[in-house]
Amino acid sequence: MNPFDYVRVESATAAITSGSRAGAKFIAGGTNLVDLMKCDVERPLHVVDINALPLAAIERVSGGIRIDALAKMSDVASHPLVTRDFPAISQALLASASPQLRNAASIGGNLMQRTRCPYFRELTFAPCNKREPGSGCSAIDGENRTHAILGTSDACIATHPSDLAVAVAALDGVLTIRSANGERKVAATDFHLIPGRTPHLEHDLRHGELITSLFLPDAAHAQHSAYLKIRDRAAYEFALTAAAAGLDISGGIIRSARVALGGVGTKPWRARAAEGVLSGQRPSAELFRAAADAELQAAKPHEQNKFKVELVKRTLVRALTDLAGGVA
Ligand SMILES: Cc1cc2nc3c(=O)[nH]c(=O)nc-3n(C[C@H](O)[C@H](O)[C@H](O)COP(=O)(O)OP(=O)(O)OC[C@H]3O[C@@H](n4cnc5c(N)ncnc54)[C@H](O)[C@@H]3O)c2cc1C
Ligand code: SF4
Numbered sequence: 001m002n003p004f005d006y007v008r009v010e011s012a013t014a015a016i017t018s019g020s021r022a023g024a025k026f027i028a029g030g031t032n033l034v035d036l037m038k039c040d041v042e043r044p045l046h047v048v049d050i051n052a053l054p055l056a057a058i059e060r061v062s063g064g065i066r067i068d069a070l071a072k073m074s075d076v077a078s079h080p081l082v083t084r085d086f087p088a089i090s091q092a093l094l095a096s097a098s099p100q101l102r103n104a105a106s107i108g109g110n111l112m113q114r115t116r117c118p119y120f121r122e123l124t125f126a127p128c129n130k131r132e133p134g135s136g137c138s139a140i141d142g143e144n145r146t147h148a149i150l151g152t153s154d155a156c157i158a159t160h161p162s163d164l165a166v167a168v169a170a171l172d173g174v175l176t177i178r179s180a181n182g183e184r185k186v187a188a189t190d191f192h193l194i195p196g197r198t199p200h201l202e203h204d205l206r207h208g209e210l211i212t213s214l215f216l217p218d219a220a221h222a223q224h225s226a227y228l229k230i231r232d233r234a235a236y237e238f239a240l241t242a243a244a245a246g247l248d249i250s251g252g253i254i255r256s257a258r259v260a261l262g263g264v265g266t267k268p269w270r271a272r273a274a275e276g277v278l279s280g281q282r283p284s285a286e287l288f289r290a291a292a293d294a295e296l297q298a299a300k301p302h303e304q305n306k307f308k309v310e311l312v313k314r315t316l317v318r319a320l321t322d323l324a325g326g327v328a
Contacts, residue, residue: 015053055071057071073110074093111175117158130199163262177209228315239262243320271295
């Protein structure tokens with residue numbers, strides 16, 4: 001681990017001032033940052049502890065709820081406003097990591113966590129464009145069973161690991177980001193970036209900017225939402241495939257649909273093609289399969305992850321079927 005200094009700040013202004021120094025990094029729960037510092041992937045010169053900032057509230061606001069960036073995953077997962085009005089968010093959090101990690105980790109840190117591609121975390125034996133731009137991608141012709149099939153490029157095929165980010169993308173979350181220049185809002189679907197030729201650029205957050213909160217808008221499809229995660233073992237494992245879905249069904253017709261996929265995208269994958277197939281239709285097994293087929297038309301599997309194409313279709317069909325009360 002490289003030498004670094006540490007400062008604990010007590011206001012957003014102090015955080016932004018300290019965090020804007022070259023080589024500075026914010027630390028919240030530390031469950032991702034410290035991990036990556038230990039394997040030398042992250043080498044901050046200044047670690048800026050933001051845990052004393054008053055940013056842990058979960059509150060009803062006009063048109064939805066606001067979840068502050070330092071709210072703990074476990075507190076958000078069990079909060080009555082979240083379980084009642086945004087069940088997919090609670091379910092995605094409860095399917096993440098372990099109880100100990102969820103007690104320590106924050107919402108802002110969760111959305112900022114970095115890929116679990118093993119080559120990214122292993123400095124000694126393999127090139128990785130995300131860790132060292134221009135060095136190559138070891139996964140494309142290597143171990144790629146857990147990698148992405150949507151949003152990939154010739155430079156990187158790593159999946160985005162967050163479960164929460166998938167549910168947030170489905171339910172139209174909006175981030176508030178603060179810097180020395182003031183505040184700005186970014187739709188969660190625009191926050192994470194596909195790799196293209198620059199896989200080291202992962203999100204729309206400039207150096208020194210602080211995520212202060214996440215807004216989730218009220219909607220009938222959000223109240224009737226769910227998150228389904230498929231993984232190699234039942235707990236404490238990242239997604240092979242996942243689906244976050246919300247359906248507003250009235251009079252036997254899907255009035256609005258929201259869908260995002262996890263474990264298959266280089267970013268949390270909002271499934272707009274699937275939504276287009278579902279909207280205005282009567283729920284049926286055929287419709288759900290058609291929605292999944294439409295979204296996966298763009299899939300580009302690699303040698304070891306071809307199984308994900310069918311697996312994620314079935315994941316989505318099952319999530320939609322359960323939400324619709326078992327029509328399939
Ligand atoms: C064994 C293990 C299993 C896991 N399993 C899962 C899983 O199944 N699903 C899942 O989704 N996650 C999983 N995780 C990841 C875990 O959820 C993340 O490590 C955690 O959410 C990160 O939050 P944190 O507060 O600890 O972030 P930190 O480690 O403190 O920070 C992570 C990054 O976010 C930045 N950051 C933090 N807060 C802010 C802010 N407010 N503004 C700007 N930047 C900020 C930091 O600078 C850093 O770059 C797992 C982790 C481990 C170790
Ligand atoms: S998939 Fe991305 S993170 Fe993994 S080795 Fe290739 S460039 Fe690196």
